[in-house]
Amino acid sequence: MAIDFGDKNTGLAVTDLSRTMVFGRGVLRGYRRLEDLFEQILGICRDEEVTEVIFGVPGGRFGEDTPQVERMRDIGGRLEEYLGDVPVVFQDESFSSFEADAAKMDSGLRKKYSQHELAAMVILERYLQKEAW
Numbered sequence: 001m002a003i004d005f006g007d008k009n010t011g012l013a014v015t016d017l018s019r020t021m022v023f024g025r026g027v028l029r030g031y032r033r034l035e036d037l038f039e040q041i042l043g044i045c046r047d048e049e050v051t052e053v054i055f056g057v058p059g060g061r062f063g064e065d066t067p068q069v070e071r072m073r074d075i076g077g078r079l080e081e082y083l084g085d086v087p088v089v090f091q092d093e094s095f096s097s098f099e100a101d102a103a104k105m106d107s108g109l110r111k112k113y114s115q116h117e118l119a120a121m122v123i124l125e126r127y128l129q130k131e132a133w
Helices: 034-048 067-083 096-103 107-112 115-132
Strands: 002-004 009-015 022-029 053-057 088-092
Touching (some): 002 115, 053 067, 067 088
């Protein structure tokens, strides 16, 4: 499962068992604390039998760790602790929102998925492509 984390909205995407197709899994909203978000993610991990979580992290312009990158890695690490036996893997999410916007030009995707879901789908597709090589 991939996560496009946001302070107000977090997009989710999952893949099939063969790891060839990616699907939006919704957007989590209305969480006041990270623990509330983590509890929702844990429930989805159990329901979907998730074996790893791909957590989108912004890339610095020159590959450096910016304060935002460090913050996302901290949140991802805390999520991994919360999930217990489900590892969290970091994936560069640079420009995933732009790709999501471009994908929304397709009217079928615009009606079916939110921008946050599409960004999570982009993150998961990138990860799966990287793993295929």
